[in-house]
Amino acid sequence: MLAKEMMNKKLNPLLIQGGRVIDPSQGIDEIGSLLIADGKISWLGGGEITPPRPDYDIVHAQGLVVCPGLIDLHCHLRQPGFEEKETIATGTRAAARGGFTTICCMPNTNPPLDKLATVDYIKSISATEGVVRVLPVGCISKGRRGEELAELSELASAGVIAFSDDGEPAANSRLMRQALDYGRASGLPIIDHCEDKALTEGGQMNEGIVSTRLGLRGMPAVAEEIIVARDLALAQLTGARLHIAHVSTAGSVDLIRRAKETGVQVTAEVTPHHLTLTEEKVIGYNTNAKVNPPLRTERDIQSLIQGLKENVIDIIATDHAPHTEADKLGEFALAPFGISGFETALGILMSLVHGGQLSLVTLIAKLTCEPAKIIGNKYGKLGTLGIGAPADVTLFDPDMEWVVDTRAFASKGKNTPLAGARLKGRVMATLSQGEFVYRDGSVKVKERIAG
Numbered sequence: 001m002l003a004k005e006m007m008n009k010k011l012n013p014l015l016i017q018g019g020r021v022i023d024p025s026q027g028i029d030e031i032g033s034l035l036i037a038d039g040k041i042s043w044l045g046g047g048e049i050t051p052p053r054p055d056y057d058i059v060h061a062q063g064l065v066v067c068p069g070l071i072d073l074h075c076h077l078r079q080p081g082f083e084e085k086e087t088i089a090t091g092t093r094a095a096a097r098g099g100f101t102t103i104c105c106m107p108n109t110n111p112p113l114d115k116l117a118t119v120d121y122i123k124s125i126s127a128t129e130g131v132v133r134v135l136p137v138g139c140i141s142k143g144r145r146g147e148e149l150a151e152l153s154e155l156a157s158a159g160v161i162a163f164s165d166d167g168e169p170a171a172n173s174r175l176m177r178q179a180l181d182y183g184r185a186s187g188l189p190i191i192d193h194c195e196d197k198a199l200t201e202g203g204q205m206n207e208g209i210v211s212t213r214l215g216l217r218g219m220p221a222v223a224e225e226i227i228v229a230r231d232l233a234l235a236q237l238t239g240a241r242l243h244i245a246h247v248s249t250a251g252s253v254d255l256i257r258r259a260k261e262t263g264v265q266v267t268a269e270v271t272p273h274h275l276t277l278t279e280e281k282v283i284g285y286n287t288n289a290k291v292n293p294p295l296r297t298e299r300d301i302q303s304l305i306q307g308l309k310e311n312v313i314d315i316i317a318t319d320h321a322p323h324t325e326a327d328k329l330g331e332f333a334l335a336p337f338g339i340s341g342f343e344t345a346l347g348i349l350m351s352l353v354h355g356g357q358l359s360l361v362t363l364i365a366k367l368t369c370e371p372a373k374i375i376g377n378k379y380g381k382l383g384t385l386g387i388g389a390p391a392d393v394t395l396f397d398p399d400m401e402w403v404v405d406t407r408a409f410a411s412k413g414k415n416t417p418l419a420g421a422r423l424k425g426r427v428m429a430t431l432s433q434g435e436f437v438y439r440d441g442s443v444k445v446k447e448r449i450a451g
């Protein structure tokens, strides 16, 4: 769904020439070129080619990685209800700057996405004001109150890609079982925010040595693991698809590994911040490092990376959670949880590649074809540069160093513990259905005039 003015504009066909084309969906990693026409991938091959006709625009991609547009299964766009934090217009522009061309927005808006009319509202605002594809996630329960199932069949027919009460667990096990039963019938996954709220009440950060030192109430790892274990058992019982959001502990990775070994239909995600930052970021009472689930320990990070490599964890999702500066000012205990993640995701994740902990191809798979598998084919072929697929393409420089300047963010949310950090790896251009929705000034398009 693209902004209308873009849909109506006649696009020149495009040749992206001489980049390192990485498309894990087709097992491709080679210097190559691709052609885009009518918003779709029309050709892909090795080496550098000359344009087939004189009306092609040319992008010289030498030195850049060219991959399918990134897909984010988990973000918060805050509209309707919290437009001071983010809107679909600003959030989709931030996504484009981060290399994302498909983003799935969580339903904790006001009103929440528990009715057909609200889902339709998101779809229509995305079509008129968004610049990348927005796919909504519907609520599990009415009002996200965890009491009574929402009208899941109505939401499914409105086109939601999953159900979740994200931000809240489904505390009632019977409700979760009913949701999974319905999910199985509809074929849609239940996205699970795993948190035993009785154990995290008043919690501010990971429970451990650092929380003790700072005098902040902790959120123990077991608060996550108890609900992971419960819902894996319920997924086994119902045969439904369960997707565990933002896995943050080594214990959760172990539980998911064992469940997968016994055939439970579970997928899981991890965020860029849980893969790269520890609880030490909170020292100094930095509210921009306050996030739920909380940043954990180096040992958890190593388990999460191992989980990614073994496909225990299927995908990386940002959990982009923008807040205003006023929200994050003041007392640590009063600040809301969340990190603005779109615009730093690739840069911080590339530290794992440069550090030799994850291959570039694996990283791209976790951000493209793997989340596409969870979404399914309802919205066309996503996460691939296959011929005929929508021309959603990301170009990035894996070696460019840059300093995170939150003033340059398109997101209204400047809340990131990475402000001022030096990252290596930068998104240079993003195409959504054949149209540039972000382009760094250094990426030149040589326009050709039809002959």
Ligand SMILES: [Zn+2]
Pocket (backbone or CB within 6 Å): 166, 167, 168, 193, 245, 246, 292, 293
């Ligand atoms: Zn959550």
